[in-house]
Amino acid sequence: MMRRGLLLVVSGPSGVGKGTICKALMKLREDIVLSVSMTTRAPRVGETEGVNYFFTDHKTFESMIQNGELLEFAKVYDNYYGTPKAFVMEQLEKGMDVLLEIDIQGALKVKEQYPEGVFIFILPPTMEELRNRIVGRGTETPEAIDKRFTAAYNEIDLMENYNYFIFNDRVDLATTRLISIIEAERLRIRPKFVKTLIREIKEEY
Amino acid sequence: MMRRGLLLVVSGPSGVGKGTICKALMKLREDIVLSVSMTTRAPRVGETEGVNYFFTDHKTFESMIQNGELLEFAKVYDNYYGTPKAFVMEQLEKGMDVLLEIDIQGALKVKEQYPEGVFIFILPPTMEELRNRIVGRGTETPEAIDKRFTAAYNEIDLMENYNYFIFNDRVDLATTRLISIIEAERLRIRPKFVKTLIREIKEEY
Numbered sequence: 001m002m003r004r005g006l007l008l009v010v011s012g013p014s015g016v017g018k019g020t021i022c023k024a025l026m027k028l029r030e031d032i033v034l035s036v037s038m039t040t041r042a043p044r045v046g047e048t049e050g051v052n053y054f055f056t057d058h059k060t061f062e063s064m065i066q067n068g069e070l071l072e073f074a075k076v077y078d079n080y081y082g083t084p085k086a087f088v089m090e091q092l093e094k095g096m097d098v099l100l101e102i103d104i105q106g107a108l109k110v111k112e113q114y115p116e117g118v119f120i121f122i123l124p125p126t127m128e129e130l131r132n133r134i135v136g137r138g139t140e141t142p143e144a145i146d147k148r149f150t151a152a153y154n155e156i157d158l159m160e161n162y163n164y165f166i167f168n169d170r171v172d173l174a175t176t177r178l179i180s181i182i183e184a185e186r187l188r189i190r191p192k193f194v195k196t197l198i199r200e201i202k203e204e205y
Numbered sequence: 206m207m208r209r210g211l212l213l214v215v216s217g218p219s220g221v222g223k224g225t226i227c228k229a230l231m232k233l234r235e236d237i238v239l240s241v242s243m244t245t246r247a248p249r250v251g252e253t254e255g256v257n258y259f260f261t262d263h264k265t266f267e268s269m270i271q272n273g274e275l276l277e278f279a280k281v282y283d284n285y286y287g288t289p290k291a292f293v294m295e296q297l298e299k300g301m302d303v304l305l306e307i308d309i310q311g312a313l314k315v316k317e318q319y320p321e322g323v324f325i326f327i328l329p330p331t332m333e334e335l336r337n338r339i340v341g342r343g344t345e346t347p348e349a350i351d352k353r354f355t356a357a358y359n360e361i362d363l364m365e366n367y368n369y370f371i372f373n374d375r376v377d378l379a380t381t382r383l384i385s386i387i388e389a390e391r392l393r394i395r396p397k398f399v400k401t402l403i404r405e406i407k408e409e410y
Contacts, residue, residue, distance in 0.1 A: 121394070123406060127406065127407065153407070156403055156406055156407060157403055159394060159399065159402075159403060160394065160396070160399040160400070160403070162394050163393065163394055164389065164392045164393055164394060165392055165394055165402070166392060177388065177392055179385075180384075180385045180388035180389045180392075181388075181389045181392060183382065183385035183386075183389070184369065184385045184386045184388070184389030184390070185389070187369045187370055187371060187382055187385075187386060188368065188369055189326070189364060189365065189367050189368060189369060189370055191365070194364065194365040195365070197364075197370070198361055198362055198364060198365070201328060201332065201361055202332065202358065202361060
């Protein structure tokens, strides 16, 4: 039976550990494709084209914006970051599930263009712990920490736009929860495809 | 965090093995309560009140129908079978997940009264295999087998009213799929409860 792949959007406030969970998932599962972002910033030492990012120039990126070739994008300081649509759509049409790890603003833009995606909100075990994690990075001034924490605190409200929540109390548990969500979504009856599914079940007889 | 329990309705055509899957699940999981049906038929040898069925008389059953105290019921020959509502609702309010194994007509009646339930359709691995299983019971005439198979074949169309489908190719795999669905549904963001969830996450800080 041919099914369309799932777009799995893993998102949450900065500092909740969504990257760690996605890495753990990708190590466990070979049946999921990771979406690679595109950026105009220069590659850093050790970064590989098509693995960490697709690297491109401003002119190309801006023409992709114009042509609607990005699922979402953002400008951070002087550089663009975005998700090329074509790669994701090709994989979904081949029946592959695609994992997209992305911040909340990006996830909400993806939802506008692809509402049938599975939107998963990663939560810190507690808000206290999230503050500790932001502090623990040790790279920021107290003002910057406060600003980052307040942003994360306010972003929790946006989880009402999501389909699932996962508390990241332990990476292994959070990854197991993510796998359950993926397994269940593969078994979900989607009104758009149920007639085809029924026909396929019956045709074989 | 206090959450309302899930009503897990496991259903499908006769012969697909939904009872076997539910038994396997109940052996593995102590955090799920099995809904017990009520009937007016006499207990058979070895059947225990409150385990296999709640046994009652016609008068009591009919007054329960009148008072809307059943989630669903059916009359089979001269006896009533039904699902008492109070037990299910009490468990759900306590935050317990309740498993209801039921035929398709019953499941659709439950859905009318409790659309927020999780409706899971068990499918045979193939229609051919379903016919073999019906034949394999060896208790029925060719005409009865045909009738039962045709009914099952037509009932497949009703899966569009369900949330999930599970192919019962192997009982252990089917049970694992059911567990994934339950784990995922526990993590689902329900519009009705998301404000409470957000408030609880934030209040602790």
